[in-house]
Amino acid sequence: MAYVQGADWQYDVPTSGSKHLPPDAGYGKALRNQGYTFEVAVADLIDNSIDAGAHNVVVHFLRDATRLLTLLIVDDGRGMDDEDLDSAMTVGRRRKYDTQALGMYGTGLKAASLSHADTLTVVSRTKKSRAAGRKLTAAGLEDNFRCDTVTPDSAQSLVDRYNGVIEWNGTVVRWDHVRAFETVASGQTDRFLSQAVQKLETHLGLYLHRFLEDGRLSIDIVVEDIDTRDELDHGGVQPLNPFGYKVPGKRGYPRTFTARVEGVGDIELTAHIWPAKSPLAGYKHIGSVIERQGFYFFRNDRLVQAGGWNGQRGALEPHLSLARIAVDLPSQPNDVFSLDVKKEDVTATQAFARGVEKAADDRGRTFAAYIADAQTVYRDGSSRAEPKRRPVIYPGKGLDPKVKRVICEELEAKHGEDPIAFVWTALPEDRFFDINREDHLILLNKSYRAAFNPNIRGGSNDAPVAKTLLYLLIEDCFGLKRWENSRTDKLDYWNNILLAAVRSQRDRYADPTA
Numbered sequence: 001m002a003y004v005q006g007a008d009w010q011y012d013v014p015t016s017g018s019k020h021l022p023p024d025a026g027y028g029k030a031l032r033n034q035g036y037t038f039e040v041a042v043a044d045l046i047d048n049s050i051d052a053g054a055h056n057v058v059v060h061f062l063r064d065a066t067r068l069l070t071l072l073i074v075d076d077g078r079g080m081d082d083e084d085l086d087s088a089m090t091v092g093r094r095r096k097y098d099t100q101a102l103g104m105y106g107t108g109l110k111a112a113s114l115s116h117a118d119t120l121t122v123v124s125r126t127k128k129s130r131a132a133g134r135k136l137t138a139a140g141l142e143d144n145f146r147c148d149t150v151t152p153d154s155a156q157s158l159v160d161r162y163n164g165v166i167e168w169n170g171t172v173v174r175w176d177h178v179r180a181f182e183t184v185a186s187g188q189t190d191r192f193l194s195q196a197v198q199k200l201e202t203h204l205g206l207y208l209h210r211f212l213e214d215g216r217l218s219i220d221i222v223v224e225d226i227d228t229r230d231e232l233d234h235g236g237v238q239p240l241n242p243f244g245y246k247v248p249g250k251r252g253y254p255r256t257f258t259a260r261v262e263g264v265g266d267i268e269l270t271a272h273i274w275p276a277k278s279p280l281a282g283y284k285h286i287g288s289v290i291e292r293q294g295f296y297f298f299r300n301d302r303l304v305q306a307g308g309w310n311g312q313r314g315a316l317e318p319h320l321s322l323a324r325i326a327v328d329l330p331s332q333p334n335d336v337f338s339l340d341v342k343k344e345d346v347t348a349t350q351a352f353a354r355g356v357e358k359a360a361d362d363r364g365r366t367f368a369a370y371i372a373d374a375q376t377v378y379r380d381g382s383s384r385a386e387p388k389r390r391p392v393i394y395p396g397k398g399l400d401p402k403v404k405r406v407i408c409e410e411l412e413a414k415h416g417e418d419p420i421a422f423v424w425t426a427l428p429e430d431r432f433f434d435i436n437r438e439d440h441l442i443l444l445n446k447s448y449r450a451a452f453n454p455n456i457r458g459g460s461n462d463a464p465v466a467k468t469l470l471y472l473l474i475e476d477c478f479g480l481k482r483w484e485n486s487r488t489d490k491l492d493y494w495n496n497i498l499l500a501a502v503r504s505q506r507d508r509y510a511d512p513t514a
Contacts, residue, residue, distance in 0.1 A: 023091070023145075031091065031107070032114045032138065038180060038196060039203035040342050041112035045073045045173055046208065047102040047302065047343070048109060050217060052077025058165055059200065061193065061223045068181035068189055069226060071117070072174045074162045079169035081129040085122060089134045089147050099331040102302050107341060109173070114138065117175035123155045124171040131155040190439075194396050194419050197221055197233065201401065205240035206286050207344075210301040212239035223397070233397040234460045238405060242296055242306065242324055244282035249273035249322050249377040257367050259355035264336045267352075269359055270326040271370045276381020279409045289321045297337075297346045299329045304339055305346045311353040322381075323374035391415075393440070393478050395471050398422025400461045403468050417479050422467050424449050424458075432499040433470060435491070440478055442470060451506035470498075 036044070042059060049057050054077035062070040080088060091110055113120040114136070123133035133150025140146040158172050166172075184192045204219055211217035219237040224230070248254065250273045257269040274283050286292055292307040293316060307324070309316075329337050329346070338347045359367040391412040395404050396419025420440045427434055427445040434443040444467075452463035473494060477487060 029142075031111050031141065034111045034115050034341065036112050036115040036342055038116060039199045040344055041116055042071075042073065042200060043204055043207055044108040044112040044343065046075075046204065046219065049073070049075035049077050049171070050208075050211065050302075051101050051103050052079070052171065054170070055217060056165055057217065057219045058162070059219065059221045061197075061221075062226045063189065063193070063223065063232075064225065064227050066186070066189060068178070068184060068193065070174060070176055071178055071181075072172055074165050074170065074172050076165050076167065076170045079126040079129075079166075079171055080122075080124040080132075081126055082132050085124060085132055085134045086147075088122065089136050091141070091145050100300050102300055102343075104339065104341075104343075108343075110136065111341065113173065113175060114141070116178055116180060118177035118179070119175070121150060121174040121176070122171065123150060123158045123174070125155075125159050125166065125169055127168045131159045133158070190421070191418055193223060193233075194421070197223070197235075197397070198419075201235070201237050202240065202286060204237045206242065206306060207303040208237075209239040209241050209303065210298070212237065213241065231460050235401040238401055240286055241282045242286060242292065242303075243272045243326060245272075245274050245278060245280060247275060249275040249381070250373050253373075254326075255361050255365065255370065257359040257361050257365075257370065259352070259359035259367075261336055261355035262351045263349075264330055264334050264351070267327060267330075267355065269356065269367065271367070272324045272326070273370075273374050273377050274322040274324065276322060276377060276384070281405050281409050285405075285408055290316050290318055293320045293323050294325065295346075296324055296326050297329055298326065299339065299343075300331060302343070304329070304343045306344075308345075310346065310348045311350060312356045319375045319378050320371070322378050323371065390476075392475050393417040394419050396421040396440075398442075398460055399467050399471065400464045403464050407468075407471075414479060420471065420475065420478055422471075430495075430499065432495055432502055434495075435474060435477055437478055437480070437483075442467075442474065444470075448502045448506065451502055451509060454509045466502075 046057055046059075052075065054075035056076045058072075058074040060072040060074060061068060062072070088109055091107075109122070110120070118138045119135065120137075121133060121135045123131060125131040130152065132152070133155040135148040135150055137148070140148065158174070159166055159170070162170070162172060180192075180196075200221060205212065208217060208219070212219070221233070221235055221237060222231060223233040225232055243254070254270050254272045257271055259267045259269055261267050278284065283289065286306065294307045294309045294313075295305065296303060296307065297305040313320075329339075336349050336351050339345075340347070356367055389411055391414040392407075393414050394408060398421050418440045420442060422442050422444060424444045424446040427443060427447075429445075429447065432445050432448060435441065436443060444463075449458055449462070452458065452466055474491070477491070
C-alpha cells in the first residue's frame, strides 16, 4: 500500500482536557526492582546522610551465631521531624534540592532500600524535635502505599542505642527481612559477610573518595553479634582515589583540556596517565583496569561514573588502560548530560563527543595527542620485565584495613580462596596461635591479648604488627592440597619462639622497669 501524505504537520498535539491518574499500588513492585546492587543501594543512602550535613556514618550489620539479621545506616546529620519523615517516605514525592545536593529524584531512599529489604524503618531526631519514626513495608506498598508510625518509645530506644554517633540529632535507616541475608546458605554467613564488606569498602571508598580524603566524611563498617554485643569486625572505609598515583606515567600530566560543548559551554577535562603496572589500589583494585579507562564524571564531588568513553571512542581497548579523565559535571540541569537514578552511569549526547574531539589545553595540545601518549606509555610499560611475586590468599576481618590495602597493593591475589581471618579465642596456655585451615582462620590465644592492648580494650583490628607478621609467616599454610609433617614442625617451633616473645612483652608491661 502506497503512503499518502495527509494533513499539514502540527508541531504540538492539541488536548481537550486533563485527568489526574495516581499510581496504582502495583507500582510498588516496580519500585522494588530498580536494579540496585547491595553496595550501590547503601551508597545512595549515604548520599542522603551527606545532604543532611553528616560527618560520621556507620554501616552496621547485626547477626547472631548463624544468621545475618539486619542492616542499619546511622548518621549524625541534621535529622528529620515528623513532617520531614512523612515527606521522605512518600513514594513519588520530590523535594526541592539545592544545586550542591547529591540527591536528585526523591526516590533513592525507598527504591534503594526496598530493592533489598521487605521492611524499611527510618528513625530520626533533630535538635528541636523528639525521636520519631516511620516504617514502610512491601505489603504496605501494595495496600495503597500505607506507611506505619513507629511508637515514640521504640524510636527513642533505637536512637539511644547509637548515642555514640547521634548526640543531639541524626538518623537511623534500618533494613529488615533483607532478601540476600535470608538466602545465605547454612554455614556461609562469614563468607557472605566478608565478600559484602569488601565490596562495600571498595564501592564507598571509590565513589565517595573526595569526601573521605578531605575529612568531610568518615564511614565505619561494623559487624556485631546481637546476642553477645561483641564487635566481630570494625573498620573505617579508606578513600580509593582513581587518580591517586605518586608519579604520573608521563611527565607533564595531568593536563587540563577544555571542551566546548554545545548547550552547556566549556567543560574541563583533567586527563591523567597512570604509570604502567601500578600496584596501587586506586588503579588495580577498583575493578577491571580495562573497564576503568575513560571518563570519571563527578557531580558535586560525588563520583557518578567510573570509566567508559560515552560515545567518544568505540570499544574499550587494553592500550588505553592507563587513561583516566576527571570531569566535573555542571551543577545546573541541562540537556547534554543525564544521570541514572542509581548514580553510577552518565548518558551524554553527541554534543559532548564533538566537544571532546576538538578539546585542547592552554598550549594548544589536543585531546587526541593525550590519547596517543597514554597508548605509548602502556606499550612501553608492557615490554618491561618485572620480578614475579607469588600470589597470596588475602587477609580478611581482624586486620586493620590500612594494612590489608598495602598487602593487596604489593601482592597478587590467589583467586578462588576465601580471605584469612584473625580470631582471639581460648587456646592451651602453651600455644600463642593455631590455624584452622578449613575455615581459613588464624586463631590467637586470648589470654595474651592484653599484652598488645595495655590499659585499653582491644578492638577487632587490634595488634596490627603481630597479626601482620604472623600472616606473612603462615599465609602459605592455607589453600594446600597436601599437608607435610615438616609444616607441623615449623608451626610448633614458631609457636614456642613467639610464645616466649609475647610473654616477655607482657612482663615488660607488668614491670615498666624491666
